[in-house]
Amino acid sequence: MESLVAAADFGADAVYAAGKAYGLRAFADNLTTDEMAKAAALLHSRNKRLYIALNAVFHPADFRGLEAYVSSIAEAGADAFIVTDPGVMATVKRIAPHIPIHISTQANTTNAQSARFWHEQGASRVILARELSLAEIADIRANTPKELELEAFVHGAMCIAYSGRCLLSGVLTGRSGNGGACAQPCRWEYRISEKGYPDEYFPISSDERGTYVLNSKDLCMIEHLKDMIDAGIVSLKIEGRMKSAYYVACVTRAYRRALDDALAGRPFDKNLLEEIDKAGSRAYTTGFFYGNPREQGQDTVRGKVERTYDFVGVVKAPTGEDGWTLFEQRGKFCVGDSLEVLSPDGVAEMKVVGLMTPDGEQRECAPHPKEMLKVLSTGRMKPGDMLRKKR
Numbered sequence: 001m002e003s004l005v006a007a008a009d010f011g012a013d014a015v016y017a018a019g020k021a022y023g024l025r026a027f028a029d030n031l032t033t034d035e036m037a038k039a040a041a042l043l044h045s046r047n048k049r050l051y052i053a054l055n056a057v058f059h060p061a062d063f064r065g066l067e068a069y070v071s072s073i074a075e076a077g078a079d080a081f082i083v084t085d086p087g088v089m090a091t092v093k094r095i096a097p098h099i100p101i102h103i104s105t106q107a108n109t110t111n112a113q114s115a116r117f118w119h120e121q122g123a124s125r126v127i128l129a130r131e132l133s134l135a136e137i138a139d140i141r142a143n144t145p146k147e148l149e150l151e152a153f154v155h156g157a158m159c160i161a162y163s164g165r166c167l168l169s170g171v172l173t174g175r176s177g178n179g180g181a182c183a184q185p186c187r188w189e190y191r192i193s194e195k196g197y198p199d200e201y202f203p204i205s206s207d208e209r210g211t212y213v214l215n216s217k218d219l220c221m222i223e224h225l226k227d228m229i230d231a232g233i234v235s236l237k238i239e240g241r242m243k244s245a246y247y248v249a250c251v252t253r254a255y256r257r258a259l260d261d262a263l264a265g266r267p268f269d270k271n272l273l274e275e276i277d278k279a280g281s282r283a284y285t286t287g288f289f290y291g292n293p294r295e296q297g298q299d300t301v302r303g304k305v306e307r308t309y310d311f312v313g314v315v316k317a318p319t320g321e322d323g324w325t326l327f328e329q330r331g332k333f334c335v336g337d338s339l340e341v342l343s344p345d346g347v348a349e350m351k352v353v354g355l356m357t358p359d360g361e362q363r364e365c366a367p368h369p370k371e372m373l374k375v376l377s378t379g380r381m382k383p384g385d386m387l388r389k390k391r
């Protein structure tokens with residue numbers, strides 16, 4: 001819920017999420033049906049939408065209880081279902097015929113014929129495969145009914161396999177990527193060993209840190225939104241379901257501004273790249289949009305996300321007349337530190353002048369995760385603002 005609210009606060013027009021079942025992020029903090037109803041009400045009050053993903057791989061047993069589940073999501077106020085499986089689509093159409101259906105990127109729609117097929121089945125939107133070029137997207141746009149909306153991912157983690165076709169995690173860990181439980185073994189470091197010499201490893205790369213031969217860079221299209229609009233994309237999707245609310249806030253805000261600039265004909269603001277970096281990432285790629293990136297799409301020297309800033313707190317109440325602000329701690333910081341305040345309107349610097357508990361007990365540092373504290377600072381803040389500290 002915190003990430004969903006951050007997405008809405010920081011500029012998203014819609015948020016996609018999953019319930020406790022059938023989504024593609026089994027380990028994400030998915031929504032209960034009650035939370036979905038609250039999320040839908042909150043988003044609708046701000047003229048935004050909630051899309052619920054039902055895009056895992058469905059086996060026969062998974063259909064037990066699906067009808068009741070779809071019905072409860074419909075009652076909660078979802079604005080669309082994101083589906084992959086045709087059987088799930090048929091169930092949604094039967095149980096909630098009034099709710100639009102979006103075809104998940106997991107369905108791998110890579111041509112106009114497939115897109116038309118889904119439209120004829122009743123889909124209002126197709127979330128295109130991430131392996132398409134902009135020229136191919138323009139071709140799909142030109143050869144599909146204009147009522148069919150086309151959506152594409154613009155930012156976030158990429159896979160080394162076609163979306164929805166990766167077996168790596170299932171094979172190596174027993175956790176199925178397509179069942180929503182990916183252990184991300186594509187990010188691990190690999191070496192070659194020879195049969196009979198189990199303790200000897202042959203490095204694959206010349207870099208002393210080893211090599212991450214399967215590790216894709218993250219997608220980042222923030223500089224190229226005009227090209228995506230021109231190709232016919234009407235909805236830009238930011239991947240964020242396993243990310244922190246802080247990441248969601250940073251990236252959403254940057255894309256909101258880049259999109260508003262692109263639509264108004266203003267040039268791209270290069271400062272937004274720095275804002276994206278502050279959220280933390282692997283290296284970036286433009287994916288397949290300008291052709292197959294081949295080795296340029298991989299980060300073979302590091303598997304980890306790198307961050308230049310740490311998320312240290314989220315504001316819970318407006319700054320009082322006395323200058324103190326209630327916040328929830330998310331990372332350690334101390335009196336005397338300089339922080340940045342990320343808000344939907346901009347980024348401001350502040351100095352931490354004092355810290356205390358809500359009862360008034362003075363503190364020098366804020367070391368305990370999730371503790372509610374008050375900070376005395378040079379700036380004014382409002383609920384939902386994020387505090388971050390340079391590493």
Ligand code: SF4
Binds near residue numbers: 158159177184
């Ligand atoms: S192992 Fe990597 S490539 Fe495969 S599904 Fe998981 S994240 Fe994607």
